[in-house]
Amino acid sequence: MAESHGRGNGAPLLEVDTVVKHFPPRRRGGAPVQAVDGVSFKLHRGETLAIVGESGCGKTTLARLLVRLEEPTEGSIRLRGREIHGGGGSDLKALRRTIQIVFQDPYASLNPRMTAGEIIAEGWEIHDGLVEKADRSSRLAELMELVGLDPGTRRLHPDLFSGGQRQRIGIARALAVQPEILVCDEPVSALDVSVQAQIINLLLTLQRKLGLAYVFIAHDLSVVRHMTDRVAVMYLGKLVEVGKTDTVFDNPLHPYSQALLSAVPSPDPRLSRSGGRIVLEGEVPSPTNPPSGCRFRTRCWKAAPICSEQVPELAARGFDHPSACHFAQPLERAPGKGDTESTGPPQPGHRPKRNGGDGNVAFA
Numbered sequence: 357m358a359e360s361h362g363r364g365n366g367a368p369l370l371e372v373d374t375v376v377k378h379f380p381p382r383r384r385g386g387a388p389v390q391a392v393d394g395v396s397f398k399l400h401r402g403e404t405l406a407i408v409g410e411s412g413c414g415k416t417t418l419a420r421l422l423v424r425l426e427e428p429t430e431g432s433i434r435l436r437g438r439e440i441h442g443g444g445g446s447d448l449k450a451l452r453r454t455i456q457i458v459f460q461d462p463y464a465s466l467n468p469r470m471t472a473g474e475i476i477a478e479g480w481e482i483h484d485g486l487v488e489k490a491d492r493s494s495r496l497a498e499l500m501e502l503v504g505l506d507p508g509t510r511r512l513h514p515d516l517f518s519g520g521q522r523q524r525i526g527i528a529r530a531l532a533v534q535p536e537i538l539v540c541d542e543p544v545s546a547l548d549v550s551v552q553a554q555i556i557n558l559l560l561t562l563q564r565k566l567g568l569a570y571v572f573i574a575h576d577l578s579v580v581r582h583m584t585d586r587v588a589v590m591y592l593g594k595l596v597e598v599g600k601t602d603t604v605f606d607n608p609l610h611p612y613s614q615a616l617l618s619a620v621p622s623p624d625p626r627l628s629r630s631g632g633r634i635v636l637e638g639e640v641p642s643p644t645n646p647p648s649g650c651r652f653r654t655r656c657w658k659a660a661p662i663c664s665e666q667v668p669e670l671a672a673r674g675f676d677h678p679s680a681c682h683f684a685q686p687l688e689r690a691p692g693k694g695d696t697e698s699t700g701p702p703q704p705g706h707r708p709k710r711n712g713g714d715g716n717v718a719f720a
């Protein structure tokens with residue numbers, strides 16, 4: 357596969373291999389919910405991989421699979437070559453410690469009956485031997501300072517902290533067990549805009565200091581562009597495009613990525629000249645009954661008969677990064693004043709619908 361990763365060329369730290377998570381039917385006799393359906397990617401030491409896609413496409417389910425809050429229906433997740441799901445024992449406990457999660461909602465994810473200090477230090481009870489009892493108080497103070505909390509507040513309960521401070525507690529809790537990978541599931545989307553940048557900056561600083569790898573799920577594509585090495589675009593349980601962040605943002609190959617990323621202000625003349633956002637029509641189909649072949653076909657302006665018959669595999673197709681589209685190609689330039697039709701391979705379907713950038717937002 358031509359796609360390269362952001363940092364380091366050694367063996368991947370984490371390998372997600374054709375992972376599937378189907379939830380039981382919502383109603384008796386109904387179909388299972390295909391929340392994640394055959395997702396594969398690798399994560400290397402110290403790199404940041406973004407997962408982006410509309411609400412409901414399976415990002416949180418994927419995050420929970422990575423930290424074993426869900427068991428996969430099929431597939432494998434390997435940490436340094438060893439399967440993290442199934443089995444047990446102290447070895448497994450140590451493996452699991454390596455991947456920690458920061459949740460989206462700092463209000464719901466902290467136990468209101470525990471103090472900040474107890475929450476942060478909880479992992480030391482589970483992973484005893486990690487920090488000697490005699491050292492825990494000073495280590496707790498260090499951790500609180502590291503994430504920008506006053507160690508003097510350790511005996512306070514979460515309800516006395518602001519949203520941003522609570523997220524700092526959540527980050528300190530994750531760091532307490534010395535992970536190598538932090539899965540951040542929309543870590544700032546529940547926070548006031550004014551504190552979002554502070555938490556993003558904290559995560560960046562921590563990565564520099566501790567050499568962490570991040571799986572970073574985010575809604576804000578400007579933040580994704582700013583802080584991630586690679587990006588994986590997800591649609592209805594599947595990855596549709598994976599590549600270096602700049603490459604995918606500058607040159608998306610999959611129609612869904614092109615629509616998603618057209619909502620981000622871009623210096624790319626192809627996007628700015630074309631008049632703004634690509635507006636997708638139709639609803640996101642239900643994950644209980646996804647379209648045959650390509651799951652994006654019901655909203656795709658390039659859909660052709662083959663798209664309902666064959667599932668497009670995630671593959672390079674002669675480009676510098678993989679995408680899952682039978683007709684993958686860079687965004688055709690919409691004709692501007694004085695232009696003739698764009699060149700390039702013949703395309704099925706028609707051009708994407710666009711608005712001028714001041715109308716509907718294509719994505720919620």
Ligand SMILES: Nc1ncnc2c1ncn2[C@@H]1O[C@H](COP(=O)(O)OP(=O)(O)O)[C@@H](O)[C@H]1O
Pocket residue numbers: 379380389390391409410411412413414415416417418643
């Ligand atoms: N525990 C569950 N039981 C049944 N369906 C679920 C469960 N968790 C998530 N889902 C469904 O799986 C799909 C993906 O959800 P989620 O992973 O939360 O997406 P995202 O984080 O991208 O918004 C959604 O249709 C959601 O309703």
Ligand code: SF4
Pocket residue numbers: 610611612650651652653654656657658659660663668680681682683684
């Ligand atoms: S052209 Fe076909 S395969 Fe490609 S995204 Fe559209 S529907 Fe899917």
Ligand SMILES: [Mg+2]
Pocket residue numbers: 415416417
């Ligand atoms: Mg989510």
